[in-house]
Amino acid sequence: MHLVQVAPYVTYPPRLGGDHRTHGLVKEFPEFDDVVERFCQGGSPAMYKSFDFRREVDIADGYTEYRHLHPLHELLKAPMLLGYPNVFQSQALKIASDGLGRMLDDADVVLAREPWQTPFVLDQVGDETPVVFSSHNVETERFGDIDQPVFESWFEERVDALERTSVEGADAIVCTSERDADVYREKYDPGGPILVAPNGTYEDDLREHHPDSRGAARVRQRYEIPEEATVCLFMGSDYKPNVEAANAVVDVAREFDDESERVHFLVMGSVGNALDDSGLPENVTVTGYVEDDFEAHFDAADIALNPMQSGGGTNIKLIDYFARSLPVISTPFGVRGTRVTDGDHVLVAKLDGYPDAIARLADKPPERAELGDAARRLAADEYTWEASSRALREFVVDEFGPF
Structure with missing residues (x-):
């Protein structure tokens, strides 16, 4: 299987909880001789602090992180410093996405992290390539009370639109808990089956x-x-x-x-x-x-x-x-x-x-x-990442295989 994972910023080595989930969900795939490529849209503060400007990082045999470093990606993340959600990532990909097109063409399955990039991915892949929406939170709950003085309502509406497009447009969903899965079923009309793969430890x-x-x-x-x-x-x-x-x-x-x-x-x-x-x-x-x-x-x-x-x-x-x-x-x-x-x-x-x-x-x-x-x-x-990763792989093979 050739799995392409799309993430909003550099993930490896994981430092934050979201990084660990991004890495943890796919870390076992290479053990089955699968190829994993991760496209990271821009850098992370830790990367810039350490002057680690590598464009490609080989994590394991068949498992590579590709970093698309572009000023536009970093510029459009600026509102996050004020507590706003990351709603401009899809627009940035429309202008700057070198390397992602080739990866999506080669992919058997695409795993898109969170709703910020998923609408762009859904627009780019063909009908024969399944897209799995990888949810870390119910973002409409997380940002339902942004509590910012400017554009609060616009951001909340935008988060809801992005999450709806991701949940309803994806061929499958992987989320952290049965509660989150139930929220998606009640709030939206999921386009495919839902796997609960809990957060964990190594x-x-x-x-x-x-x-x-x-x-x-x-x-x-x-x-x-x-x-x-x-x-x-x-x-x-x-x-x-x-x-x-x-x-x-x-x-x-x-x-x-x-x-x-x-x-x-x-x-x-x-x-x-x-x-x-x-x-x-x-x-x-x-x-x-x-x-x-x-x-x-x-x-x-x-x-x-x-x-x-x-x-x-x-x-x-x-x-x-x-x-x-x-x-x-x-x-x-x-x-x-x-x-x-x-x-x-x-x-x-x-x-x-x-x-x-x-x-x-x-x-x-x-x-x-x-x-x-x-x-x-x-x-x-x-609650181990290895168990969740194996469960995700089995789910993908059962739903969309063989590869």
Whole structure:
């Protein structure tokens, strides 16, 4: 099979949750001797920061990422910096899409990520080439309340039009949860079958928690965390729902400000860039983006926090916590679309219940270990990218093969 994947920006190596889903859904295809080509429309901030201007990246045998770097692509992404959706990508492809035409001509199947480029792809391929719409979120929900002073209604209407065209025009859909699939069925008239391939973690990341490791000790020492403190970890990128959650973590930390020797809060990732350093309590450490000792930060933590209150799709960080055998305290919204059981795999609490939940787990290491082990087993059984990728390939072959 020759699969062409169309993505709105550079994906590999994956850094953000969307990148991991883009890569994760196709990573197993080369194991079946399939060819995977990914067309990336422009760069990413991480790519420009590292001066990685390669046009082609060989990820594995038969798996290549092609980067079409063009000023127009970057210019039309500018509204995203203000919180607007990525609605101009199809228009940009009409002007600048060198290389994509050849890929679409060679493709047996096209996998188009999100609704921003899918309408262009649908217009370009012939009737004999199936297009699978790869949904990461229900975008009309994600951007249903843009809360911007200018052109808010126009952007909301445009998102709805793009998503409708993608859902109704594609030959099949792959989405993150059964709930998202139901929303598509109720809101639109899907043009083909729907596969639910949940977000996940990589099999190589499934591991036991090692709080006594040298790496964990090194991380605690680096941030001057008291040796006996219970460490609560939140990680995320600089993305509005994550910023909202990180501020909630800071609010919870203030509840323990007089017990800073007992409970410490570690905010990991670029989400920390959006926090006001001057107003942070002493028991909060903001790490910024972490490359060195990444896994050791998980070992240094005793509890993972998932206080998400908004966003789309299912929560990738939740499964990443599970993979590292960390006990998780999550809001009800944070476990949406997953098959978790409160008290067995995770503790579910509203934000005002977080201090009590943290205090409970801080005093019960055996309960923490039991929750973390059960969560890792659930991730291994149901939430790996490898399993979702194999399921997607089987779905494509069953619906459109043989190739």
